[in-house]
Amino acid sequence: MARGDQLSRQWKIIQTLVASTQGKTVPALADRLGCTSRTVYRDLEALQAGGFPITTENRDNRSYWHILNPSRQQIPLAFSIPELMALYFGKDMLKTYRGTVFHDAIDSLLSKIKATLPSAYIDYLDRIRDRVDAGPAPRKDYTRFGTIIAALNRAIIDEKKIHMVYFSMGRKKESRRTVHPYRLRHVDDTLYLIGYCALRKGVRTFAVDRIETVTPSDDGFQVPAEFDMKAFLQDSFGIYQGSPVRVKIRFLQSVAGYIRERTWHPSQHLSDQADGTLIFTATVAGIEEISHWVLRWGAGAQVIAPAALRQTVGRHAADMASHYRDAPADEDRETVSPPPSHERPIQ
Structure with missing residues (x-):
């Protein structure tokens, strides 16, 4: 039997028990998984040996298997298994923001959770995660913007105006602006700030990696009741605005x-x-x-x-x-191998 099949079956057992309020009998699990009761017993024993909080309850002369639930048993289980898996995947998906409050906060949370779990439990979660690549390769290094992102996040939560120096790629120059920060938005591996700009007298979008400095203000603001963020973004093909x-x-x-x-x-x-x-x-x-x-x-x-x-x-x-109309000079020519026939030039 392939190791991947066993892991997949055990994960389905966990999901089934988590979703069940009354528990499941072994025959019911075997029927759901399309295997024998003996196989289910072996999987349940392996999960218990790995540290999973699985137990049985006798009812009407039948044994029902449960994942321990803090509402039924006095055992501290802060997160369900699906929630814990979501955190694991979420950390990988935030690799682009390594060194910022977003990645560091979930990394710290997972470290605290790991400290309370049996090592076998962690190993099992890691094996599952290795079979799903949830983390895109970072395309921008936001490490050096960690302080700026933290300041923006705090200003959004506290509803405080900020003063910032922003470099406009289109105008190729810096400008000083006072902004009411409404929201941070991730689009195509880039983080943007959306807020009211006093200089332009309207809601504008700023690429966070082009914000040179941020100075928090003691002056508060309120998002206008008539402003609808969903409506503001609905026609955008990414982040830019226009008619x-x-x-x-x-x-x-x-x-x-x-x-x-x-x-x-x-x-x-x-x-x-x-x-x-x-x-x-x-x-x-x-x-x-x-x-x-x-x-x-x-x-x-x-x-x-x-x-x-x-x-x-x-x-x-x-x-x-x-750019390609004239052949390059001999000294500039490079030998470029054509892509394999199975690769498409456009994705």
Whole structure:
């Protein structure tokens, strides 16, 4: 029997017992798992030996198996197993924010929890986690922004204004701003601050890794009752804001399958065509972000509307083509091996 099958079966036993308020008999577990009662007994004994709080209760001349629950037994069990697993996975998913309050807080919490668990219990959880890679590779190093993120988080909770120095990538210069911080938002491996900017006299979005300094203020603020964060973000294709624009994009058959796999925007509508192409329509905030998304698909995407988006994408495509129009000088040539035939150039 494969070790992975045994681990999967034992995890299903744990989930079943956690979800059951009355407990389960061995025959019932065996029927649910599609195995013999003898196999279930072996798994239950292995889980008990590993430190899991599993016990039996006799009722109507039958034995019912339980995961000990603090509402029934006087045993300190602060977290259920699914909750503990969620914390384990959550820590991996926050790798991008290692060195900040978000990652360090969950790391500290898990260390305290581990100190109360049997080693076999921890080993079992680690084995399960090794079979699910929940942690994306960090794309930005937020370690040096740990102090800034902590200050922003505290100001949001306390509803205090902040003074900050911000570097605008578009204008290529710094500016000093007073901001009412509303929320931190994670989008595409980047952390953003959303808040009212006194300089621009409106709600703006700031990339946290371009905030040079943050100085907390003693002045408080209140989020206006009429401000709706959900409505503010609903048309955004990521984080940027702009006037609502209805876009229509044709995707060739070579990439249409990738578009169908995901919900790219809440307002999207997908229409399959007889020739195998796919028409994508949505109402988005401005054309800046979606133009980058269209370019991601290369020649597999064709903008139908609006004209402004067609022109923007066409201009970028022409500029890109100009980089490759002439062959490089001999001294600049590099030998590049083509990608394996099974690898797609666009994902």
